[in-house]
Amino acid sequence: MMSEQELQALRLRIDNLDEKILELISDRARCAEDVARVKMKALPEGEKPVFYRPEREAQVLKRIMERNKGPLDNEEMARLFREIMSSCLALENPLKVAYLGPEGTFSQAAAMKHFGHAVISVPMAAIDEVFREVAAGAVNFGVVPVENSTEGAINHTLDSFLEHDMVICGEVELRIHHHLLVGETTKTDKITRIYSHAQSLAQCRKWLDAHYPNVERVAVSSNADAAKRVKSEWNSAAIAGDMAANLYGLTKLAEKIEDRPDNSTRFLIIGSQEVPPTGDDKTSVIVSMRNKPGALHELLVPFHNNGIDLTRIETRPSRSGKWTYVFFIDFVGHHRDPLIKDVLEKINQEAVALKVLGSYPKAVL
Numbered sequence: 001m002m003s004e005q006e007l008q009a010l011r012l013r014i015d016n017l018d019e020k021i022l023e024l025i026s027d028r029a030r031c032a033e034d035v036a037r038v039k040m041k042a043l044p045e046g047e048k049p050v051f052y053r054p055e056r057e058a059q060v061l062k063r064i065m066e067r068n069k070g071p072l073d074n075e076e077m078a079r080l081f082r083e084i085m086s087s088c089l090a091l092e093n094p095l096k097v098a099y100l101g102p103e104g105t106f107s108q109a110a111a112m113k114h115f116g117h118a119v120i121s122v123p124m125a126a127i128d129e130v131f132r133e134v135a136a137g138a139v140n141f142g143v144v145p146v147e148n149s150t151e152g153a154i155n156h157t158l159d160s161f162l163e164h165d166m167v168i169c170g171e172v173e174l175r176i177h178h179h180l181l182v183g184e185t186t187k188t189d190k191i192t193r194i195y196s197h198a199q200s201l202a203q204c205r206k207w208l209d210a211h212y213p214n215v216e217r218v219a220v221s222s223n224a225d226a227a228k229r230v231k232s233e234w235n236s237a238a239i240a241g242d243m244a245a246n247l248y249g250l251t252k253l254a255e256k257i258e259d260r261p262d263n264s265t266r267f268l269i270i271g272s273q274e275v276p277p278t279g280d281d282k283t284s285v286i287v288s289m290r291n292k293p294g295a296l297h298e299l300l301v302p303f304h305n306n307g308i309d310l311t312r313i314e315t316r317p318s319r320s321g322k323w324t325y326v327f328f329i330d331f332v333g334h335h336r337d338p339l340i341k342d343v344l345e346k347i348n349q350e351a352v353a354l355k356v357l358g359s360y361p362k363a364v365l
């Protein structure tokens, strides 16, 4: 057992260290204020300064992870620096970020993971509204889900890219843990209905079949909406994550009920700002090919011949003709890299249309 004196001595050490950390964080914040002044000074007439620099943020976080010697693990340490940088950026210029709401959704958790908590986050009722809010310039960025490791593509998001001119400026991956949540008045042995988003119900299908085979599953607009409904219904439960559980004061009847333990969702950051290369980037493009045999093969050959790593390919109806399709392709590299430029030129010669949605740093956290 540790003696009272030992505990006191350690706490004194912690107080001293905290004072140093405080001083250093304040120094860093002053530096960020200077950075803002430099950014504004170097500007040609009429141009707006770009305060948020995702390529630099990725660099800062990677450097921290490379230098970290523990005992905190890399992800924990980067999370702390993520928040420091978020507060420094808010001093320069507080960002407004729209996400698929209401409050408590995984999209909000993704926004916080990517930007930190010093941003002004704005919940939207639908994915398309996130796109519209960004296009209208009402917010600086939007966060939208694009694929889930269990359930695949989020088609609403892919289709919205066909309708709006957006730049993808980043990606963020979130481990998705679902819980079965109940309210204070819920009679847990009399549950007749389970609410959740259709994607989440699908991600917990096997668990539900095993534990609640005869209970009605009701798809609602979001997990947070499901949590909200359960608060006032004694015979229902919700499937949602930690944020929604805390926000609506619900209790976990069962934890981590997703069928796959590695269940993760990838989100995209959308905006209007092009991101310079970091050396560890990804690019997303939309391509439509002529409707003829071998079109997909023709599209893929230049990637293969140049050793470019394709990370995802999705097909969606083009909406401009029956049985015509567009391909959403993600690959490793930046569209300004000479090799990638070359490949995109080759594809463009064969394609009906090619649109680069954006190049962005690979998710660090």
Ligand SMILES: O=C(O)C(=O)C[C@]1(C(=O)O)C=C[C@@H](O)C=C1
Residues within 6 Å of the ligand: 032, 035, 036, 051, 052, 053, 054, 056, 057, 060, 084, 085, 086, 088, 089, 092
């Ligand atoms: O390096 C910059 O351009 C900064 O504005 C500083 C800083 C930081 O705190 O490190 C803050 C915001 C940017 O998004 C990137 C980095």
